[in-house]
Amino acid sequence: MTTYLKIIAPLFVSFTLLSCIQEDKGVAQKPNIIYIMSDDHTTQAFGIYGSRLAGLNPTPNLDKLANEGMIFDNAFVNNSICVPSRAAIITGQRAQTNGVLDLEGAIAPEKQFLPIEMQKLGYQTAIVGKWHLHEEPAAFDYYTVLPAQGKYFDPEFRVRGEKSWPNNIIKTEGHSSDKIMDITLDYLKNKRDPEKPFFLMHHFKAPHDDFEYAPRYEDYLANTFIPEPESLYEIGQHGSEATRGKNDSLTRTIGSSVSHRNLIRNQAMNIYWNDSTIYKKYRNARDIDPKEYVKWEMDSIEREYTSKVYQDYLKKYLRCVKGVDDNVKRLVDYLETEGLLENTIIMYTGDQGFMLGEHDYIDKRWMYDESMRMPFFVRYPEKIKAKSRTNAIINNTDFAPTMIELAGGKTPDYMQGKSFKTILETGIEPDNWQNATYYRYWMHLAHRHQNPAHFGIRTKEHKLIFYYGKYWVDTDDPNATWNKESWGNDFANHTPPAWEFYDLTKDPKEMNNAYKDPKYQETIADLKNQLVQMRESLNETDKNYPHIQKVIDEHWDD
Known part of the structure; x- marks a missing residue:
């Protein structure tokens, strides 16, 4: 018996150690997930979506990352405005179910379902950057978030600490895109447990208006003519009485514009408040005949002025995009240096689209494609084929279920979104997939x-x-x-x-x-x-x- 124990005991210990090693290895091999979201980064401002701006090569680093995975051509937001979009992403639910209809909506910690579900799957969770859901992001293990919209320069951040939310504040110096990435990299290097997989939501403020870019980009595109949309000058048969009024009676008040068209809010007003004799002449002309305005709008002087405003508008916007693109490269370089890149799922999107002068509109909110379409791509070489593309329809309530299933979980019954994990892994749209x-x-x-x-x-x-x-x-x-x-x-x-x-x-x-x-x-x-x-x-x-x-x-x- 003693001889038997002498033989079997070492074998048992060896087997136990091997099992532990294999278990640890299994945990280590669970993919990390990084969800990157910029504010108002629209598909027109990418190379991969082939828009009129693609020739400017505005996103070389993001394009490279996208081409190493799957690009979605039909990703859509449920409501093209910041807070409802973010609420849909964090809950996997539509507006009337999660309760967020507008910018004043909030998501309490017990309804911050995405980090809650990820924690159940063994993930450490973190969020850095823009949050904007008003309540404390307490469901995350770690957070450093902007107060509401936050500032472009020298931003403050709310953090977990001795004082109750929202009173624990840290101050920083520099541009928000750089500082948000600094905080993310610090978390990855120093704050996380390297023995556990991580789920990180990294949210840029840029390129939200008013497009305050880092000074180092002042000369970027300075001498470049930015391609303009034809619909900036030509209305065509776009719209309806709801957006134009009977006999175009609402054209001067509906939809903030690039040109002087909208008397309530326009980009010309933002940039050149008193610089234009034309603007001085027409800024209070609420009673001007809309038909006369349309004639005036096509006037060569107004076209020249609108083009000047547009060029300035787009260069500011694209300089903010450039800052995002360069900072994403910092993240990818770190992951690669640390040997984390291949086992990390990287998702990139904007919280909605944005109108870049199409139909003479700025901002978002509209159901027109430039506003409701979201850029979206996923990189994960182990499961997702490089240079793959899909036109399957997805929306932002589908993001949380997909991340949960990529992490090894199952979509909770309370979520309304559907996982598109199968599409990512096979490139094939299931027969029963949503067609609208x-x-x-x-x-x-x-x-x-x-x-x-x-x-x-x-x-x-x-x-x-x-x-x-x-x-x-x-x-x-x-x-x-x-x-x-x-x-x-x-x-x-x-x-x-x-x-x-x-x-x-x-x-x-x-x-x-x-x-x-x-x-x-x-x-x-x-x-x-x-x-x-x-x-x-x-x-x-x-x-x-x-x-x-x-x-x-x-x-x-x-």
């Missing part, structure tokens, strides 16, 4: 951008939008309340309800609203049926907003 996405912008005529509230459906071939043009409260009720921070306050400006339909196969730039075209009536009817079904299945109806539902019912068959 739903969009909803709630903040009617808010923040002087003057975008009417609307919702709609987007498939690979078509887009249908309904502008309901009413507030979400009964404004005839003296006791009615509304969110004055995020919603317009001028009750007189109930814009007219209207539909827009675009055939994206023939009209990808959305220049021709074909809603009244007889040849599309069957397609439009089908899209309306799909829209009803989606609103029901996603808990996105207006049953709690009867005044909106009344408008919908009255104008559904217009």
